[in-house]
Amino acid sequence: MEAYGQILLIAMPAFFVLVLFEKFWGMWKGFDTVPMNDMISSLSSGITNVTKDVLGLSIVVISYSWLHSKFGFFEIKATWLVYLIAFFALDFAGYWTHRIAHEYNIFWNNHIIHHSSEEFNLACALRQSISQILKIFAVFLIPAAILGVPAEVIAIVAPLHLFAQFWYHTRHIGKMGFLEKIIVTPSHHRVHHAINPEYLDKNYGQIFIFWDRWFGTFQAEREDIPPVYGVTRPVQTWNPIKINFMHLWLLIQDAWRAKNWGDKLKIWFMPLGWRPADVAAKHPVYKIQDVYHFEKYNPVLGKPLLVWSFCQLIALLSLLSYLFANLAAIGAPGIFYYGGFVFLTVYAFTELMDRNPKAWVWELLKAAYAFYFIISTGDWFDLSKVFPGGLSIFVGYLLVSFVLSLWFSFRKESLELAS
Template sequence: MFFIAYKDFLYINQIAMEAYGAILNIVMPIFVLLFLVEKVVEWYRGAQVIRGLDSVSSFSSGITNVVKDVLGVGISVITYEWLVQRVALTHMPANSIWAFAIGFLVVDFQGYWVHRWSHEINFLWNRHIIHHSSEEFNLSCALRQSVSSFINYFTILLLPAALLGVPTMVVAVIGPLHLFLQYWYHTQLINKMGVLEYILVTPSHHRVHHAMNKEYLDKNYGQIFIFWDKWFGSFQEELPEVKPVYGVTRPVRTWNPIKINFQHLWLLMQDAWRTRNWWDKVRVWFMPTGWRPADVVEKYPVDSIKDVYHFEKYDTKASRALIAWSWVQMFFNYFLLAYFFANLVNIGSPGIFYYGGFLFLAIFAYTELMDRNPYAVYFETIKSALGLYLIYQSGGDWFGANQNWGAWMTYLVTAYFVLSVITTVFFVEKEIKLTVAN
């Protein structure tokens, strides 16, 4: 009986994974197009809301997040289906508009509290810091999503939907839709929106949320509806006399999204190890975000922004050629991502995990170059060597590309691996090391 149930679980998971990949291949180009529209509007207005390397970092973070989601690398302490089976008072049909309306409202309610707790509890902040790490605010920073949230503790917040018997499939459809609808309001180029300000989360509301001004810090947690903040006392209107300043008060100082995802966790681990107080070793994880043991604060201070109006944004000296190459790297890996999502079932397991791991390594490598790390050469070489080895092991084929898309793709990928190493060596030797020496 267990074996049959487990087979059913694997089948459902495979179907969901394939569907999610197909949806992402539709949605991601739309996100890129809207970003380009924002760039054109920025240029037309003479505004400055987009920086090249910052946006490359943001898009790269989005790639890592969707790969993690599609691979299903995570554990739910309680699954929604388990909850429905045990507490449902009635059962709603999956094609009911009320099932979708109630499900959407409850998912948004859950989103509000998970979001709020991620700001208020030390160990939960690690899963959210990536989203606030950009010191700009534009559409690309919406893609800064976590790869460090391996465990879902909060399915219990969907209890109202479970009680009313909203089907699991409905909640599964609402989940990604709810996430994608949070993209559009990450912009400085849309002002207040009249009556919508009372109902929906708007760009104005979300600018407040991303700001680190004392007037705005830790406000406006809503994801689609703003009334949760007004009901639960966390609402703050954008003030005309207080221009939002974006980022986190402990700046991340890197373009590498994988490093950003685990910076706070590493700090908590160090603090728990270093403090001499055994009670502090336990409570450091559950205290308000930013709290550190007194003995650790004194001996191991960390960089923090004291005056949000006078600090130097993270930037790296990069030529136009290096910035352009960073965009090329990101878009080529996005191309590899599109192939990945289009052929998930054909690639199969464990191939999809090799592919996903390769994409993580590729992003780590080129964002280290963006950070002007001379060791980027070694990361890039390891990545390309691994890619060439995977092609060799499969008989000269990039994860079935010869059959699915034609041999030209394997040739293209092979050429890219060689070119990426040569180009990285060039930038390290001619730009990074030369600048350090001078």
């Protein structure tokens, strides 16, 4: 937990700088692929994901350490070759877990957030799940366990393997020659994120593309078919917490409404998109039919609200960095209370971006939550001890945030004039 938090203290600002670089590069080239509202939503999703991971809010059904102890027929030392084998093993496991997420209803809920952006940029790479509570990834690492790859090697290689999937989420890099046959490139991944019929459910590879070539899921990007991004059932929100659970909610509703008991159970394990016939007839769900003619989700946001949303993002990144830097000092259960504030903040300001007239209620709940801890402890998780004057700044932020949330919630006409 603490080690991962320290890694993220370096990784978060690095990713943020790269996202901004892509934004400014696109503006300079006259091809801006990073709309501010989309970027803020994506980075907010990344914040919720890393908070969940650092706090360990998931259950590992089968750990790699257990597999290694049960299936490891060899004992090998951690040489460079072992690290290489581990990297390939992780990528093989990643291919299959990724593919399963796209092919079965019950697993899609864990992955929909990553495909929810109707843009394709570095920021959308950070749209990662908070709904994946049960982790079965280690099952696909049985070959590595049999070969005797030590658990500590997997622990080191796994974050590197994850971070290596960031760079190819861009539209600014074309095809890359012979590398197209070996690794996943931006061209390959543009296909994967596209909802064009020709591109759906293709290119599941995470680092190496030859898995797709071997298992029949490869599709090259075609010049005559420009990729269109998103999901065929549009999420219609900037709120990443809502996105994380909307498919699950649909499945629950469909299972409840289905008359046939077999369908109530069957729906969870059927191919993605399957719905009981009686439910689909009575409760249709909008699905994009023509990917070249649909309206992207883009509620009118005035410049003041857009700027304030970006300021909220910066404030939250600063507060999150404080949490990750002081995990041991804050300790449990404090870190979980702090995580609750992070989630409330994301929910509140993304609801405001959605132009929800009741967004101020979430902001009030966030402020009340924070003030409860400030009043009951006299501080905000020892902030004033680490940063003299920090508590006053934090209280000021809470008050300003609430006042502006009220203003933007009730003065919508000013937003339209400002835009």
